[in-house]
Amino acid sequence: MATLADVARRAGVSPATASRIISGSTKLVTDELRERVLRAVDELQYVPNAHAQFLARAQRTAVGVIVHDVSDPYFAEITRGLQQVATANGRLVIICNSYRDPSRELEYVELLRAQQVAAIILAGSGYHDPAFTKALTGKLGAYTRTGGRVSVIGRHELPGDAVMPANADGGHLAGVEVFGGGHRKVGVIAGPKVLTTTTDRLAGLRRAARQYGRTLPQRRIVFADFDRDSGAAATRQLLDDSPDLTAIVALNDSMAVGTLSVLRERGIAVPSQMSVVGFDDMPIARDVTPALTTVRLPLTEMGARAMTLALEDRARTPRVEPALATLVHRESSAPLT
Amino acid sequence: MATLADVARRAGVSPATASRIISGSTKLVTDELRERVLRAVDELQYVPNAHAQFLARAQRTAVGVIVHDVSDPYFAEITRGLQQVATANGRLVIICNSYRDPSRELEYVELLRAQQVAAIILAGSGYHDPAFTKALTGKLGAYTRTGGRVSVIGRHELPGDAVMPANADGGHLAGVEVFGGGHRKVGVIAGPKVLTTTTDRLAGLRRAARQYGRTLPQRRIVFADFDRDSGAAATRQLLDDSPDLTAIVALNDSMAVGTLSVLRERGIAVPSQMSVVGFDDMPIARDVTPALTTVRLPLTEMGARAMTLALEDRARTPRVEPALATLVHRESSAPLT
DNA sequence: ACACGCCAGGAAAACGCTTTCCTCTGGTCA
């Protein structure tokens, strides 16, 4: 690998001069030398060693992002927003997938700290696990104390700047859609119990139930894994246990898609025999048949705002920005007739 | 930020000893010192500076991946495969999105080279652009000459190890499905003209047409952007220009989904009035109604194999591994009655 | 008891760059 010294030697100048030309310092350099150096760069196909540059400059430029899984559309949307703002600010983004493993999340915080990133962004639900939360808070604290910035999406258990999706309000909207439509026997396909997203959305749903004088009995709630296939399995269980359901709320769209496929398989008509409501408004929601009624979160925007917060001037009090949920009514839900 | 020197001072040892303990060298150290150093690390929340480590070790560990867009399910699947193998080998993966912009691709190669990654993997279609190909080949050549490894997925225009999806064969399979089913008026929604993937798949389709004594006239081919909405727009154009079509082949599933939505909107029954065939077998393909007949590529496996090639022992002749396409028959296509 | 070898630990060089500080040349003004 060609080094700066090689370039300088070939151009017959000092490394200092070569560096100034290549990395564009304010210091003036004769056109003749500039020319010679640039030619040498070209001939040697020289690319500065980013690590050495980093060390010499002590200037942090990359940003780290920890998500559950980028290939999950939910995070894909968020990541898109993050990236937009990051590249607009000339930042390199390092994406890490925790695959919902808290210990891996901890490892990645360490790794990003080692990489000296300017900011760490954690996206995705938190965990109901005090020991883990404490460990994570500790590591993030050490990071911020040394000038690092942290911003989170949807994790109220952590300190720092935050963008908070209105999960509870969204759950409430979904609840209003079904309970307000006169449904009484409503099944719920929830996400993993350990995730705060699950409990938040569920709480909103419960509030809506109360508001309409209904209840949400434990036996009509099945916990699944936020993916299509476990949503399908949960639907089967729900249908077998409570054959009299008239509506199913799935706490995310992937699971709702699984629900729709099971209903189709069993010949249960949607929405005439069963209303289905999802959550997140993934792109797929409008393409399934019937198109899915769902609660929309502004995912791309949430990503963009989290990155903006992370990149803002340091040293101010943490800011928490809400992200509103809205109901997108499509064809998979209807009032009880 | 605490440095190694801080830790050493606090523990009352030399930086050398501290380094040996922290980074686990083979050299032996007394338990007492080890203890003191580890305590200091803990108290200072010390994390070694990865850039400094890199510089001192001169050991490349990260791997760079350039894709068109991770949030596109096609690349999400590939990336999943890449990541699996990478993390199994303890490699950090840096993902870069070119958003189908050749010049950005060039920039990213430079950036990854600067990051001193051990390997660069390019995934996704290449471009019909000799000047660009030459520039890219040059940069990659400079990289491999200095010990870097390059592997590509589906880009025959570039040198190095490659995993080659059977795009032409896949196009042929799609063609057999429609022409073999007796369809004569077949519309095609192609991807961007500049992509080699488009031309390859189209070539396979043409071969199938010839085989069944049919043709694929230019006016029944519309070029779109490989995404849902441009697929929908292309479908409208196709229907308006050729009202007598009985089958449509979309060169990827996203566009096929757009096609289905337009057909539904216009009340054209699938498959009785119109057969639809997609390409790639994205997860969504089985969840739309009717479920999409499509050509399957083993995307995750392709990613895994590309990463394996990239991580293998250096210095051998480039290897090209094919990735077979298969037809997944679902409900969106049927023979002409 | 002496010499030797071994081993724990430290000093210092190296990794590739940036940047401060210094030197030297040439021009300007009195």
Next chain:
DNA sequence: TGACCAGAGGAAAGCGTTTTCCTGGCGTGT
């Protein structure tokens, strides 16, 4: 013509690690 100043270029000090090489003390074998 001499003193001064400005500006172009170079020397060298760092950035935070790892690692080689060295030192000094101890144990062992004769």
